Amino acid sequence: MPYVPHTAEETRQMLETVGVSSMDELFADIGPELRPRSFNLPHGKSEMEVMAQIERLAAKNKVDVVSFLGAGFYDHHIPAAVDTLTSRGEFATAYTPYQPEASQGTLQAIFEYQTAISRLLDMECANASVYDGGSAIFEAMMMGVRATRRKRLVISEALSPIYRIMLASYTTNLGLELVTVPHRDGNTDIEALMAAVDDTTAAVVVQNPNFFGHAHDFTALFDHAREVGAKSVISVYPIMQTLLRTPGEMGADVAVAEGQSLGMPLSFGGPYLGIMTCTSKMVRQMPGRIVGRTVDTQGRTGYVLTLQAREQHIRRQKATSNICSNQSLCALRALVYMSLLGPCGMKRVALSSIENAHYAAKRLTAIPGVSLMSDAPFCNEFAIRLPISAYEAVDRMTERGFVPGFPLGRYYEGLENCLLVACTERHTREDVGILAEMLGGLIR
Amino acid sequence: MPYVPHTAEETRQMLETVGVSSMDELFADIGPELRPRSFNLPHGKSEMEVMAQIERLAAKNKVDVVSFLGAGFYDHHIPAAVDTLTSRGEFATAYTPYQPEASQGTLQAIFEYQTAISRLLDMECANASVYDGGSAIFEAMMMGVRATRRKRLVISEALSPIYRIMLASYTTNLGLELVTVPHRDGNTDIEALMAAVDDTTAAVVVQNPNFFGHAHDFTALFDHAREVGAKSVISVYPIMQTLLRTPGEMGADVAVAEGQSLGMPLSFGGPYLGIMTCTSKMVRQMPGRIVGRTVDTQGRTGYVLTLQAREQHIRRQKATSNICSNQSLCALRALVYMSLLGPCGMKRVALSSIENAHYAAKRLTAIPGVSLMSDAPFCNEFAIRLPISAYEAVDRMTERGFVPGFPLGRYYEGLENCLLVACTERHTREDVGILAEMLGGLIR
Amino acid sequence: MKTLFAKSTPGRRGVCIAEPACCEADHLPAELLRSHAPKLPELGELDVVRHFTQLSSLNYGVDGNFYPLGSCTMKYNPKFMEQAAALPGFTRLHPLMAQLKGAGHFTQGALEVMYEMENLLCEITGMAAYTMHPMAGAHGELTGAMIIAAYHADKGNRKTKVIVPDSAHGTNPASAHIAGFEIVSIESRDGMVDPAALKEALDDEVAAVMLTCPNTLGLFERHLPEIVEMVHGVDALLYYDGANMNAIMGKMRVGDVGFDVVHWNLHKTLATPHGGGGPGSGPVGVCEKLKPFLPVSRVKKLEDGRFVLDYDHPKSIGYMAPFYGNFGVYLKAYAYVLRLGGEGLTRASENAVLAANYIRKRLEEHIHVPYNRICMHEFVSSAVGEDLNGVRALDLGKALLDKGYHAPTVYFPLIVPECLMIEPTETESKATLDAFVDDLIDILELSKTDPDNVKTAPHTLPVTRLDETRAARQMVLTDDV
C-alpha cells in the first residue's frame, strides 16, 4: 500500500489494541445509508507509471516557444539555488510556525522577507504573504474600507483587468461601490482619478507600471486622497521597483504586488505570491500572518508569529480576513531570489528587460502601420496598435511557435487591434528580430 | 566576479594586510618566462546563458527512444526520493570523512552501505566503493595476485568485453599473464575454465549473469580454485542478485559489481559505482576506504574510516591501491535505492525485467530466421541470431527511434549476426510488440 | 542566527547579471525614479546558500520529524510529486497561453490535468462539479460561501445568515463573514452538533450550515442524516469543511449524503507539502444545482477530445483567482491520486483512523481523553488532573519538541480545556507511533516528579520559550527597527 508502512502483522496488533476486529469496524459511526454509492476510481499505479503519465501530459504542453506574453506575469530567469534551497525538506514539509521553538528557520525567513519587501516597496511593514497579487489588492481595499468605514472605491481602469474582475467578484455581497476611472490611451488618468476621489471614498487603487506598461508618479493623487481622508492603494511590479519611485515615496497607505517575478516559475497560473505592505499606522488592519522579533527566556533573539489577535483562529468572524494558509514557500523563494541577486542584480534584471522592450518597440514601430498606443514612458511592456486584428496576428504567429504578445481586445473593448508586448532579460535581440520580421510579414 | 564575493574595498583591505600592492604581486614567484603564452578562453556568461547553452546541447541528444540496450548498464526506474535525499548539501558538498565527529552522516551511511552490499552479495565485507565495475574487477584480480603471489589470471570470455579490454590495459606493465577462456554459444565454459585454473593461477574471473545474460552456478569452479590455491573473483549484476545464487553461496573470495543499476542514471557512462566485497580473510588486501563501528569517549556508538594502513595517504607506493576519491555519493544513492525498495521491491524489479525479457525472446524468436543463441537459462538479457547483419538491423531500426539492442559483432568476431537484447521493468508489452514487428518487417 | 541584512556588505554581489547596455535615465524621466536603492541584502552566492542551509536546520518538518499536529494532516509528501510539478512542460507555461485561440493546443496537457482532477474529485466526493481555482482551504470556504450567496440571490431568497458550530475551524465563520453573511454560532453537546440547538437556530434567513465531519474532536457527527434533513428543510445549503477529509475517503461521499458544497485542503489530504504555511490548494465541489455559480473559467472537453476554457457562465461568481488556482500544487495532488488509486485512498483513510485510535488506546490510561470512544483520524486529550502539578497542554507540547516530535495542536478546539489534538496520519510506522506514545508517557511521568522541567521545556532547541507579549507590544516587524 503506497505510503502506508504497516505490515499485516502490525495492522493486526494495532486493531487488537484498539479492540476492533476489522478496519471497517472503525467506521461503524458511518452507517450503511451513508456509505458511497460509487467509488469508481482508477487503480493505483507505481511511481514509475505515474511519472510516465505526467511526463506525457507535460509533453503535450508546448513550452519551447518564443513568447512575449506578460500582462503582469513574467518569465524572468530563476537562479538554480532558489530551487535547491527552498526545496529542502525542513522548509517544504514544515507546517505554519505555530511552535516557534521548532520553527525558527521559517520564522526568521519570514521576518527577513518582511524586511526585504518593506525595503523594496519602501513601506514600513509587510505581512508573510497572501494568495496572489489580486487577492492582495482586495485585502488592501478592505483595509481602506475598515480604516475609513467608507464604502466607495475608486479604481483605475489601467489596473490589470484580471484583478478588476477579481475585485468585482469578491465584493459582490459586501455592499461596496466600485467606481472605475477609464484609462487614457493606456495611461492612468490621474486627473480623472483625483476628481473621482472624494470624502466618501474609502480607497483609490492604482497600478505602477500599469497594465499597459506605463509608469506614473502618483504623489499628487495620494496627497489628495490623504486630504479627503481616503486611503491610497498601489499595486506594483517588484522587479521594476528597484528603479521606480516607490509607494513609500509617493505616500501610499497600502502597497501590494504580485510577487511571481521574484523567483516563481509561471507554472500555468500558480502558485504565485501576494505581497502586502503598509504603513505602521495600518498594520493592525493588515490581514495574514506577521512575524515579530523577540527574546527567549535566556535573552536570545528569536522570532514568533505576532499580532495574532487579527487572525481568524483567534477572532473567528471578527478577524481582519479569513486567510489561513498563505504562500509561505513562495515568500521564501522571493527572499532567496532577492538575496541571490541583491539590489544590483535585481536592478540589472529590470534594466535588461526595459532595454529589450525599448528595442522591441523600436523594431515593431518601424513596421509601416504599427504605432505605440501612447508615447508616455514605459518599462518592459508596451502596447502597440496594428493595422490588423491583434487576435489574428497572435493566432497566426502562434501557429509558428511565436507568441507575439497579448491581444488587448480580450479585456478592453475598442482595443481589438492592440497588442501588449512584454520583454524580460531572457529575450535576445534575435528573438526581437524574428518578432519584427514575422509581424512585418503578416501586415504586408 | 562569479562566486568571488569580495567587494573592491575588501580586496583592497586584504591586499594591504598581506602587504602587496596588486593581485599579480602575489604571483611574483611565477616569473615572466613562466607566464601563459595564450589564454584564449571564451568570456564568462551568466547562469541564464550557460543553462540555455547546456539545454540546447541536451536537446541535441535524443532520449525519447525505445531502447533495448543493456550490456551491463540498465535503465531501471529510480525513485524520486533517491535524488531528493542524496542531493542534500550536507551529503553532496562534504569531503571524504576524515574528521569523523563532523561526518557521522557520511560514515554511518557508508557503514550501512557496506552492510547492505555484503548482505546482497552474501559476502563478509565490503568497501566504500571504487570507480566502476571494471576497475573493481581489476582491483579484485590484484587482490588475488597479492594474496597468492602468482601472476596468472584466468578470465572467461563471457566476462564483459568492455571490462576485458580494461583489464588488458590496466595490466600492461604489471608482468601478469591473462588467459582468456572462450565462451560457448554465449555460455561461460565452466569445464574449460576448470581445466585452465591450476596451481600457478592467481585468480579466476567470471561474471554472473554473463555478458550474454546467462546465469550459472560456479560452485564447482570455485571449489576447484580453492583446491589449487587460486582465488575466485566474480562480477555480478546487483538487481539480479536478489534472485540468483550468491557469490557467498558459491564460495567466491572476492565479489564485485557495477552498481549503476542501484539508482544511478545512465548519464552517458558515468558516474557509476564500483562495488567490492570479499571474505573476512581477504579484507586487508582490499583497496579503498572502509568504515568501521566504534565508540566515542562517552561510550556512544560512532563510525570512523578504518584499516587506513592499507591506503595510499599512509602507505604511499606500498598501498594496496592508489584509489583516493571513490564514488561515495553513488554508494549513497545505492543505499537509498535499496532502502526505498527493500528486498521485496528489488526482487520485483528483477522479476519484471526477467519477465519482459522472456516475453521479448518469445516474440522475437517467433520471427522466421531468428533464434536464441543458446537455450540455457537467462535473466533479463539474451542474445539472438538474425538472418541478417545485426549492425544493419540496429542501424535501420535506430533511424526510426527504436534501438533493438547491441550488435555483438562490435566485440565478438563471428557474432556479426547476433544481437544482445535487454529488458527492464520500464519496458512495456507494447514496446516489445513494436520491436518484434519492426524486426520482423526488416527481415521479411 | 544573524539575519541576512546583518551579514550584508555594501557593494557585494551574488548571482552576477550581465551589465545592461542602458541605464534607467535612458528610458524613464527622473520624476518616475526612486531616489535611493532598496537596502536589500548584498551577499555572495555561497553566503546565501549557507544562510538558508543553516536556517533550515532550525526547523522541524515531516521529512525529519514526526508531526502529529491535529487538524493539519501532516502526512508524508511523496518526492516524485515534486519532480512531476518541476517538469519544464508545466513550470514554463504562461497561464495566458491557454486564453489565446491559436495557442490553446500548446496547453492541452495542463488543461487535461485540470479536467481530470475535477473529475477525480467529483468521484471521490460524489459532487457534480469542481473548481480548482481556490488557492487554499479558507479560500475554498470563501468561494463556497459566495456560491451559496449567488444561488440564493438567483433564487430570490433573502438569506443573510450562516450557522457555524462552536467546534468549527476559525476560518469557517471568517470566510462566511467575508462573503457577506452574518454568523450564527451554535453550541455543541456531547462533542456533537446539538440537533435541538440547530433546529432553534435554523430559520428562513439561514443560507447555509457549515459542518466539519468528523468534527474537530475527531468524532463523526452521529446526527448527520437528521441535520441534512433539517437544513434542506428550510431551503438552506449544507457546507462540508474538507479539512478532515483524510478520515472518510472511500467510506463516505459527502455528495451522496446530502452536502451541497465542499472544499478540500489538498495540502492536507492529498499530501502536497505545507511549505511552512503554504501554498495550498482548496478546490470546491458543488451539487448539480450550484454548478452555474462556479467561478470562471471552467475547463471543458470538446467532442474531438480537445480541452478548452469556457467563460460563458452568466451566473458565475466570477474570478476567484487570476487564472486557474495553484496549478503547481494540484498537479502534485493529481499525481498523488493517480498513485494511490481508489483503493489507496480508502486505505489511507482507514490507516489514518487506525493510527489515531491506536495512540488513543495506548494513552487512555495516562492522560485524560474527554471523548474516549472510537475516533476518526484524530482525537483530543486534555492535560487536566492534579497529578500533572500544573503542567499544561502547552508544556507537554514543548517537552515533546525536546524529544524530536512536533507538538500536537494545543488549545483547539476551544471547547476542551487544556486540549492536545493528536493526528498521526497513515504514513507513520508503528515503531514511530509507539516511540511517540512512550515518550509522551515519560513526559507525563516527569510531570509528576519534576514538573518544572516540563514547564520550562524545550531545553535542547535553538531557543527556549519566546516572549510573545513583548513581540506584540514592541512590534519589531522588520530588521530596520
Added chain:
Amino acid sequence: MKTLFAKSTPGRRGVCIAEPACCEADHLPAELLRSHAPKLPELGELDVVRHFTQLSSLNYGVDGNFYPLGSCTMKYNPKFMEQAAALPGFTRLHPLMAQLKGAGHFTQGALEVMYEMENLLCEITGMAAYTMHPMAGAHGELTGAMIIAAYHADKGNRKTKVIVPDSAHGTNPASAHIAGFEIVSIESRDGMVDPAALKEALDDEVAAVMLTCPNTLGLFERHLPEIVEMVHGVDALLYYDGANMNAIMGKMRVGDVGFDVVHWNLHKTLATPHGGGGPGSGPVGVCEKLKPFLPVSRVKKLEDGRFVLDYDHPKSIGYMAPFYGNFGVYLKAYAYVLRLGGEGLTRASENAVLAANYIRKRLEEHIHVPYNRICMHEFVSSAVGEDLNGVRALDLGKALLDKGYHAPTVYFPLIVPECLMIEPTETESKATLDAFVDDLIDILELSKTDPDNVKTAPHTLPVTRLDETRAARQMVLTDDV
C-alpha cells in the same frame, strides 16, 4: 542514531512495485537461485526519507560550513551545475548509443560536451590533447603514468623508475607503482624540491618526475625552469599533479613551461561537489608527442561538424573506463568553465591565493608558520610551541569543529610537524575568513589557559572523539557483527 537495519521490520515495504506476473522458478532452475532473501532494510518510504534527512544533519558540508581543508579546494559548488547535469537529455543517455552508427546522431550533444571540454582544458593548461576518461585524480595519475610507460616502451627506452618528492600527495607514488614503476623518493629542502637531490636521483632509468606545483606547502617551486631542463635532459617526462591547479589558472600554463603530462581534479578546481568522497573526475592532458598513447575512445569532430568516437589509435594504452569517464561530473565542470570564462578562472586563482595569504598574515603572530612568505592557494602552520601546553594540531582541528568550521588538513604534508594546512578558496567572503581567524585565535588563547578543554574537543557535536584503535582491532565493518 539507529541504523537502517535496526529500524527495519520484516514484511514492511517501501516504494511499491507492481507484483510481477512470474516468479523466479518460471525462468530459472532452482540450482541457480539463492537460498534465502538478502536481509536488506524493510522500511516505509517516509522512514527512509527521515533516516537520511536526519543522517545528513550529522555532516558538515560546504553548503553549511566553512571548510578550509588544505589540498582539497572545498570551494562553493554552484547549484545550476546540478540542474545542468540532471537534464534528462543527459541522464537518460545510454553510453553505448554513441557506439551504434545509426544512433550516433542521438548523442551529438554529449559528444560536443566532451570535445569542447577537452579543448577548454587544453587552452587553460597549454597541453596538446586531453582524455576525459579518468574517473578521479588518482585515476588520472595512473592514466598519466601508463601513458608515460607506453611512450618509453614505444621508443624502446628501458625506464623503470619514477621520482616523487617526499612532499607529494600519497597517490603519486601509489599510482606510479600500480603502473609498474619503481618509486624513488627525494627529500625536500627549504620547502622546495632540492635540485641537487633531483640531479643525483635522475639517471637514464628514470621515466618521469611527478611534481606538485605549488607544492603541498603551498609554495611555488622556484627551481621549476631548472627542474624542467634537468628532467628533459635525461629523456624523462615531467608530470604535473593538478591537485593544486586552483592556484595558477591564468598565471601559468603547465604545457607552456614544459610539463608533459597533467591531471586535473575537477571536483576540486572546477567546483564539482566532492560528494563525501566522490565521484570525481580526473582528465589527463598530454603534450603533442604523447597524444598517440591516450586512452580510447577519442572524440573527433568531422568536417561537416558532426562528432564521432574514434577507436583507431593503435598505440593507445586502451580503456581506462568502461566508456567516457564520469560524464555527469565533467558536464558540471564544463558548465562551470563556461560560466567563469577565462577571466573568471584567473580571478578565481587570484582570489584563492589572496585569501590564503590573508589568513596567513592574520595568523602569523598567533601560530607558527614554518614557511612564512607569500604562499599560493594554501599554506601550512604548525602547532608547536610550549605555550600551547601540548595542544596538538589535531586538537585545534577538533576545537574548530565546535565553532562550526571543518578542520584544516592535519599532519600533511608529513615534512612539517603538527601541521595544519589551510586552504580557504576564493568563494569565502572576508567576513567568513575574519571570523575563522578570530575563532582560531580564541582557541589558541584557550590552549594557554585551559588546554584540556581543547584537547577534549569537540564538545558540541553528535559524538566526541572516537576510538580508532578499537575500530581497527575489532573490525566491525557491517551491522551483522
